[in-house]
Amino acid sequence: MKTYPAEPFRIKVVEPVRSMKRAEREAAMKEAGYNTFLLKSEDVYIDLLTDSGTTAMSDKQWAGMMIGDEAYAGSRNFLHLDRVVKEYYGFKHMVPTHQGRGAENLLSRLMIKPGDYVPGNMYFTTTRYHQEANGATFRDIIIDEAHDSANRHPFKGNIDLRKLQTLIDEVGAEKIPYICLAVTVNLAGGQPVSLENMKAVHELAHKHGIKVFFDATRCVENAYFIKKREADYQDKTIKEILLEMMSYADGATMSGKKDCMVNIGGFLAMNDDELFLRVKELVVVFEGMPSYGGMAGRDMEAMAIGITESVDYAYIEHRVEQVAYLADQLLAAGVPIVEPVGGHAVFLDARRFLPHLEQDHFPAQALAAQLYIESGVRSMERGIISAGRDLKTGENRHPKLELVRLTIPRRVYTYAHMDIVARAVIELYQQRETIKGLKFVYEPEMLRFFTARFEHI
Structure with missing residues (x-):
């Protein structure tokens, strides 16, 4: 049985979080235009949007x-x-x-x-x-x-x-x-x-x-x-x-x-x-x-x-292995992810997760939105929306990787939080065929993934 390193720190300060009811999350996601970047932080239960600036300082x-x-x-x-x-x-x-x-x-x-x-x-x-x-x-x-x-x-x-x-x-x-x-x-x-x-x-x-x-x-x-x-x-x-x-x-x-x-x-x-x-x-x-x-x-x-x-080994070992802990649970349940798992996030493979959606219906964006609705876990798209449009043709770029990033902040969440995330993703995978594609309502010219808005097709 694989073991994972315990947190190499003690917790001194805590920040309360709340979990809203599903109907409330559905309304919040619709208001945000099915873009997880546009959600209010107070409406998020476990925030895996990014590891940028979300570190808990010592x-x-x-x-x-x-x-x-x-x-x-x-x-x-x-x-x-x-x-x-x-x-x-x-x-x-x-x-x-x-x-x-x-x-x-x-x-x-x-x-x-x-x-x-x-x-x-x-x-x-x-x-x-x-x-x-x-x-x-x-x-x-x-x-x-x-x-x-x-x-x-x-x-x-x-x-x-x-x-x-x-x-x-x-x-x-x-x-x-x-x-x-x-x-x-x-x-x-x-x-x-x-x-x-x-x-x-x-x-x-x-x-x-x-x-x-x-x-x-x-x-x-x-x-x-x-x-x-x-x-x-x-x-x-x-x-x-x-x-x-x-x-x-x-x-x-x-x-x-x-x-x-x-x-x-x-x-x-x-x-x-x-x-x-x-x-x-x-x-x-x-x-x-x-x-x-x-x-x-x-x-x-x-x-x-x-x-x-x-550069402290205890810190970086726990940081990377906590990501692996989440990944290992998803792999054991057959959830398609990027392998081998990286150092800051688990990336869901939206192409294999949602094979019924073509890429121009934004499967990664749809998956990230639905994960929040079902669980309160915020993630982000890393696929066709992030890739943007070709400067010469104006057409969508079509990257081979269509991913949803579950990004783990440093020194913020425990293994119990990872258990909740794993369970939410696995349950969503079991009902994946119900997830609908999206289309643009508003598309900014630059770095569209930050502020674009969508609706269901």
Whole structure:
């Protein structure tokens, strides 16, 4: 019998939640236009919408908040964060941002020229938006196994080196400002990248004079998978693996709301001195002074402490294995999910869950909405709605993966909560043929999954 690690913490503060009656949830979902992003938090029983900014901070982080230096420039909390980023990630320079997409905006504006191509291991929504908004074309170069939810490749986040070389030969290295390497890959199901692959990508890129930038949002989870799955690293600490990972990048964007374990904030890190000077000039326009970049001093202090806590093995083992606990229950009941399970979420395969719905009837969106109606559990769509429309044709993009993400916040829920979620999903699976497709009532032009509204077909 498989065992799972107990919570490596004690609970000091609790937040009451309520479970509404089914009729109330049905009315709330209809009012929200069958978009789980538009639900009121107070109407949600177990909130698995995202792990971004939903972390429960530690006592040390809350204590750090009390010594926030809110000086407009030169805050001591910035100096602390700067030291910690250099120690744990190894980059020479760092500029804070209000969150990860602020870092994506800065990097894209400074690195991309119209007509460029940015290859990456599967797109992420805001990342691709910033790349395309600045004139680039995104090219997916992830290994083929990543698009197959049932394939159990241990590192489905890996870049296919042949695809990368083909793109270089096709458009020329001068048209590729950088490679965007996500560690882990969210839309593939939270899948990790091997250190062997990171090193190979770095070597190929630098051979052609191309920079490599990591989307480091869940890099600690990636380091855990390396320790568990890559033979040469079983005796390495998470901190040691993390430093080696970052040595194969020229810089990184970071949403601190995930693996830095805070509720707001991010940063852009790099080694290039000239790029750093340009970033410091541009951050003033969009974020704030280079020594706060849209963050309060207290939040920078909490982030610095969170980075040090994130590499604790007891923490990251429980974090990832709690996700596996939920996944194992669903697999035992025959529920189709992305395998192997990732580090931050369980992804339901809506194609196999709802085979009676065609993709243009938005099965993942419909499944997420119905899961809330039946149980009060909030999840989110990661499929055709998130993929958006092709910029040239205006037609819906049709990703191979049509998923519903059950995202586990850090240090928030217990195994008992996972039991409730598992039971709700299993019961819904048993009546899956009753779930109806959806159509748009309102479709925003950009990042439509956040605010679109739907109704049943």
